[in-house]
Amino acid sequence: MVWTTAAAPRLAEALGIVLGTDRIPVRLRAWDGSEAGPPGAPVIEIRSRRALRRLLWSPGQLGLGRAYVAGELDLPGDVFGTVAALTATGRLTEPVPLTARERWRLLRTAASLRALGPEPAPPPEEVDLGGHGGRHTKARDAAAVSHHYDLGNDFYAVVLGPSLAYSCAVWDDRSGGLEAAQQAKHDLVCRKLGLRPGMRVLDVGCGWGSFALHAARRYGADVLGVTLSPEQAALGRERVSGAGLAERIEIRVQDYRDVDDGPFDAISSIGMSEHVGDDQIDGYAAHLHGLLRPGARLLNHAIARRTGDPWRAGEAQHDPGTFMARYVFPDTEVLSLTRMIGALEASGLEVLDVEALRPHYALTLRAWTQRLEEHWDEAVHLVGEGRARVWRLYMVAAAWTFESGRQGVNQVLVHRPGDTPPPLARPWRASADR
Structure with a gap:
């Protein structure tokens, strides 16, 4: 074993083992000031031996993510470029376990840097919903939603902007602003x-009421919005009252499964069905079908994994070994477009239109990240540095998944067959003069 006083070369060896490559795609800067890795590459700062110890116990995205959230590892400079470089080898995005030889090499490397020891406790921002019963019970879904959405409305206003719209925007071009795109x-x-x-x-999963306000104000609709987040509902009601639309919009804290006062002339579900889960998606579609009057339409806007992707088919986003499951969206499951359409059709709904919006979500996530960076000190004041770091890493990594094509986002428009025939053309394609 070569014992060296310079930490960076050994750290580079450890990271290479985890990434499955002899040539790491980043430059490492260690706690002792030493550096290793290709000059000019994106830089990762390893501030503490605890970062290596976390990687030893969880050799993958979870170990790296924990170290970043705890401030033991930092990503100065272009964080988008750093994440793209780290994920290029594929080992961070696919749960490929280390071989026995790789684990032994990693152990020897950690020993050479005096980084051996018990597993460090996870940062307090990590969540475990095990005490709330099985996945997608009503109680556990409420706990999962609360973990992500009840961070304080002021924090969401910082990240999302005045629209308070937390789903993929639609951009006319790359130069348009976030508010216009939402x-x-x-x-x-x-x-x-x-x-x-x-x-x-x-409006299923109505958030802070942004879509409900638009539908009532611009189209004269009467909207019932449901959310599991009390904080969202409270601010949503304030916004409705401030807009003078309290007679047209009602916002409830209610599980969609408990909505029983249909029929409705239309249903929107924008960025909500990812929380439903594969086991529940057929019941979700059937319940919404039952709430629609004959001839009425449902729009389901959701992130989708690639059909046939062996990793995502076998290891859904709720995998407890992933950063997203532990820190961002516990119990979330990203389904394929074919699975979603199959559930909708099996419920008796007929597909009218499918539109892919993948590039739009990458732009949206970059806009949210820019807002977070511009208001970093305020965000840290509101939720703490650890939580702000969770959001920075989550949004940058999510942007990469859309830019690389690993995930898409689609709007599926369906209707419940009835006396009203579907349109022969697609009149929604042209922007309305409103």
Whole structure:
């Protein structure tokens, strides 16, 4: 064993083992000031031996993520470029266990840097929902939603901007602003649903009421919004009251499975069905079908994994070994587009339109990240540095998944067959003069 006083070369060896490569794609800067790795490459700062110890116990994205959240590892410079470089080998995005030889090499390397020891406790931002019963019970779904969405409305305003719209925006071009892109998304959904004055609309997973406000204000709809987040509901009601639309919009803290006061003339589900889960998606589609009047439309806007992707088919995003499951979206499951459409069709709904928006989500995530960076000190004041770091890493990594094509996002428009025939053309394609 070669014992060296310079930490960076040994750290580079350890990272190479984890990434499955002899030539790491980043430059490492160690706690002792030493550096290793290709000059000019994105830089990772390893501030503490505890970062290596975390990697020894969890050799993959979870170990690296824990070290970053705890401040033991930092990503100065272009964090998007750093994440892209780290994921290029594929070992951080696919759960390939280390071989016995790789584990032994990693152990020897950690020993040479005096980094051996018990597993460090996870940062307090990590969540374990095991005490709330099985996945996708009503109680556990409420706990999962609370973990992510009840961080404080002021923090979400910092990241999302005045629209408080937390889903993929629709960009006319790359130079358009975030607010305009979110309004364009809401308007596109309204047009696809064929909203008209007096129509009764259910908004499943309504968030802070942004879509409900647009549908009521611009299209004259009467909207019921449901969310599991008390903080979202409280601010949503304030926004509704401030807009003078309290007679047209109701926001409830309610599980969609408990909504029983249909029928509705239209249903929107924007960025919510990822929380439903594969085991529950058929019941989700059947329940919403039952809430629609014959001839009425449902729009389901959701992230999708690639069909046939062996990793995502076998290891859903709720895998407890992933950073996203432990820190961001516990119990979330990203389904394939074919699985989603199959569930909707099996419930008796008919597909009218499918639109892919993958590049739009990458732009949206970059815009949110820019807002977080510009308001970093305020974000840290509101939720703490650890939570702000969780959000920075999550949004950058998510942007990479859309830019690389590993995930997509789709709007699926369906209707419940009835006396009203589906349109021969797609009138929602042209922007309305509103």
